[in-house]
Amino acid sequence: MDPNRPDKALLAVLRGERRDPPPVWLMRQAGRYLPEYRALRAEKGGFLDMAYDPTAAAEITLQPIRRFGFDGAILFSDILIVPHAIGQELTFVAGEGPRLAPPLADHALEGLQPVMERLEPIYRTVTLVKSQLSPETTFLGFAGSPWTVATYMVAGEGSRDQAPARLMAYTEPDRFASLIARIEEVTIDYLAGQIEAGVDAVQLFDSWAGSLAPDEFARWVIEPNRRITAAIKARYPDTPVIGFPKGAGAKLVDYARQTGVDAVGLDETVDPAWANAALPQGMPVQGNLDPLALIAGGDRLARAVDAVRDALKDRPHVFNLGHGIDKTTPIAHVEALLAQLRGA
Incomplete structure (x- = not known):
């Protein structure tokens, strides 16, 4: 380790080091389970308003770091910023989720007018966070992976089985490939912009990867x-x-062997012992506590934490959830998780 550079434990693990205790951050750690987030949202308005307000988005990114001292800060934003920049209109409907218009199941990609300046507030958020983040905290940027982003763009909303996008991929593969290529192009520039603005690492979220057959x-x-x-x-x-x-x-x-990623995240359905045996030796992994175990708390949480750590004790490991933290998660349970990980 360079004595002249701050020790970013999480970044070191992503680069292949083993740290004990493992560094920790939680997906969706900046969000509705925190009273300070709920207070700011009540003041500022809807989710999209806050995501495009660099001052508010930076504050939300930093809230869980101040409260819990996580080893990583994750940019507060949304994977649908990319289709918004590509030219679809984006709204969030209370109680129902995001809407993109027009849905590409019925409209041509070529009819969209790109609005790339919609990415600029996100870069300003990164710059603001970077200026306030402690040098030991790893700053994570992110984007949605093309498949998951495409499922929303085709249907115009989330769907249970992603059938509209899956059907387009089968029946109109060239058209669907053009959409994927466009998402790729913007995503590469978007991640590059985040890196230039100050993030230390990036994550590609493919939330709906599990809906596809092997060849697809x-x-x-x-x-x-x-x-x-x-x-x-x-x-x-x-x-x-x-x-x-x-x-x-x-x-x-x-996926781990062919994509070239430095680390893979495990969702809560993956047996971490299987992953440890099956994944390339020495490859860093992230995960994979069940978010519901964190809600349950107590002995059940403690045993689940130990099971994940024990299974991954021989490889670089970033402790995380298998998916996003739920809005009903008690703050005391997050504190207990951290105390257990850090031996307090």
Whole structure:
């Protein structure tokens, strides 16, 4: 370790070091389970208003760091910023989730008018956070992976089984490939902009990767993520890339070996002992406590934490949840998790 540089434990693990205790951050750690977030949202308005307000978004990014001292800060934003920049209109409907218009199941991608300046507030948020973040805290940027982003763009909203996008991929593969390519192009520039503004590492979220058959997974998850990772590595060889293909199951092995990502995230359905045996030796992994175990708390939480740590004790490990923290999670349970991890 360079004595003249701050020790970013999480960044070191993403680069292949083993640390004990493992560094920790929690997906969606900046959000509705925190009273300070709820107070700011009541003051500022809707989710999208806050995501595009650099001062508010920076404050939200920093809130869980101040409260818990996590080893990583994750940019407060949303994966649908990219389709918004590509030209779809984005709204969030209370109690129902995001809406993109027009849905590309019925409209042509070529009819959208790009609005790339919609990315600029996100870069300003990164700059603001970086100026206030302690030098020991790793700053994580992110984007949605092309498949998951495409599912929203095609349907115009979230869907249970992603059928509209899956059907387009089968029946109009050239049209769907054009959409994936456009998302890739913007995502590469978007991640590069975040890195230039100050993030230390980036994560590619593929929340709906588990809905695809193996051949489709290879075409629409592995290959786009491989191309994005290669482009980022060509520009920023020292910036780690975390890939998180939720629901990939056994396909996670091919993902890890073929995409070029530096680390893989495990969702809560993955047996960490299996992952430890199946994934490339020495590859950093992130995860994978069940978010519901964190809600449950007590002995059940303590046992679940120990099980994850024990299974991954021989490789670089970033402790995290298997998916996002739920809004009903008691703050005391997060504190207990951290105390257990850190031996307090």
